[in-house]
Amino acid sequence: MEVKSSDSKSFKQVYEEVFPVVMRVAYHVTYNLDVAEDICQEAFIRFYEKNIDFPSIDEAKYWLIRVTKNLAINVVKRKSREQAMVDKIKKMPRVPIRNGEQELINSETRTLVREAVEKLPEKLKSVLILKEYADLNYKEIGSILRISESNVKVRVHRARKIMESMLDREEMHVS
Amino acid sequence: MCLDDQILNTYLDKELVEPWKTQVEEHLSYCTACQKRYDQLEQLHLIISQSRLQEDELNNSKKKVLSFIDKNYLQQQNKVKFINREFRIKTPILLSSAAAFLFILMGALFIGRGIQSDSGELIPSVVLSNGGGSVVQVRATEALAANQVLENFSLEEILKYLDSKGFDVDLRLRTIQLFEQNGENSLANE
Numbered sequence: 425m426e427v428k429s430s431d432s433k434s435f436k437q438v439y440e441e442v443f444p445v446v447m448r449v450a451y452h453v454t455y456n457l458d459v460a461e462d463i464c465q466e467a468f469i470r471f472y473e474k475n476i477d478f479p480s481i482d483e484a485k486y487w488l489i490r491v492t493k494n495l496a497i498n499v500v501k502r503k504s505r506e507q508a509m510v511d512k513i514k515k516m517p518r519v520p521i522r523n524g525e526q527e528l529i530n531s532e533t534r535t536l537v538r539e540a541v542e543k544l545p546e547k548l549k550s551v552l553i554l555k556e557y558a559d560l561n562y563k564e565i566g567s568i569l570r571i572s573e574s575n576v577k578v579r580v581h582r583a584r585k586i587m588e589s590m591l592d593r594e595e596m597h598v599s
Numbered sequence: 600m601c602l603d604d605q606i607l608n609t610y611l612d613k614e615l616v617e618p619w620k621t622q623v624e625e626h627l628s629y630c631t632a633c634q635k636r637y638d639q640l641e642q643l644h645l646i647i648s649q650s651r652l653q654e655d656e657l658n659n660s661k662k663k664v665l666s667f668i669d670k671n672y673l674q675q676q677n678k679v680k681f682i683n684r685e686f687r688i689k690t691p692i693l694l695s696s697a698a699a700f701l702f703i704l705m706g707a708l709f710i711g712r713g714i715q716s717d718s719g720e721l722i723p724s725v726v727l728s729n730g731g732g733s734v735v736q737v738r739a740t741e742a743l744a745a746n747q748v749l750e751n752f753s754l755e756e757i758l759k760y761l762d763s764k765g766f767d768v769d770l771r772l773r774t775i776q777l778f779e780q781n782g783e784n785s786l787a788n789e
Contacts, residue, residue: 432673435668435673436665436673439665439668443657443661443664443665444654444657444661447652447657447660447661448651448652448657451652451657452651452652457656457660460652460660461660461663461664464660464664465664465667465668468664468668469668469672472668472672472673473672533646533650534650537646537647537650538650541647552647555612556644556647556648556651557648557651557652561612561613561614562612562614577605577608577609577614578605580608580612581604581605581608581609584604584608584640584643584644584647585604587643587647588639588643591643591646
């Protein structure tokens with residue numbers, strides 16, 4: 425199905441389908457809900473204003489993920505330059521506390537994962553986030569980051585290796 | 600030979616192609632060490648993946664951002680569309696009225712020229728500048744007859760007549776020079 429980004433019907437359809445993925449990418453790069461929300465808003469406004477024709481919803485999705493990822497990484501870079509701002513962000517409420525019975529994974533584990541992801545070098549972080557949180561395959565990740573599939577494969581492996589070394593498996597609990 | 604982590608990760612992500620995929624499955628079926636390592640990697644993947652921002656956590660943002668864009672962009676587009684649509688209806692009317700106006704104007708010009716050529720071929724400036732007695736005289740007679748009458752007089756006689764009537768006759772030198780040149784040329788040709 426062809427997608428015209430400035431057509432409000434197409435826009436809403438893409439938004440409905442793609443927003444959760446885009447929001448996850450923005451969130452897991454910045455780990456701040458408000459910042460992630462602003463980034464998503466910016467990405468979708470750009471999407472609307474650019475008035476691009478996409479051959480499919482998936483192509484529109486890859487475009488949006490690429491823009492969101494770049495915006496989010498820029499925010500993180502800017503924030504890390506301003507150390508004070510980083511501290512401020514960390515003091516801000518992260519994610520609303522969820523009902524313990526509903527959650528698949530406990531909040532301590534989530535915090536540990538978050539801290540490990542934040543420490544990853546940018547190249548590995550992007551690939552890992554697109555793999556684990558945007559549920560994309562190697563080919564899709566490659567086309568978004570403009571790298572080869574085999575490069576994606578290697579980066580996924582390296583990222584997981586570092587994640588494993590940073591996470592203490594004894595503390596992890598998956599229901 | 601046992602499997603390395605990269606192959607196991609690729610297999611875990613369902614990205615391993617044949618024949619490697621079948622070989623890995625076969626190996627895992629009997630090698631407990633590799634099976635154990637695969638379980639660890641799968642567990643790691645689940646821990647990372649399930650630490651994701653959940654659907655209910657992002658729904659609020661989803662509504663908020665959409666309502667902002669809807670209000671500031673999508674509805675604005677509808678307004679613009681409405682104006683465009685109005686223009687699209689108006690444009691043909693504007694064009695056709697402009698065409699009609701031009702048609703009438705052109706018609707008027709042709710008619711004007713027609714009158715000039717009939718009545719004022721010899722003394723156009725007189726006819727145009729003084730719409731008085733002489734014009735009435737010409738118009739009173741038939742156009743053809745008027746030409747015939749004028750042809751009976753020389754230019755000098757006509758000028759004298761007009762002068763006596765009080766008309767200010769202006770003959771441009773440039774026109775005369777052209778006439779002379781043409782005359783010389785035609786003489787030379789002969």
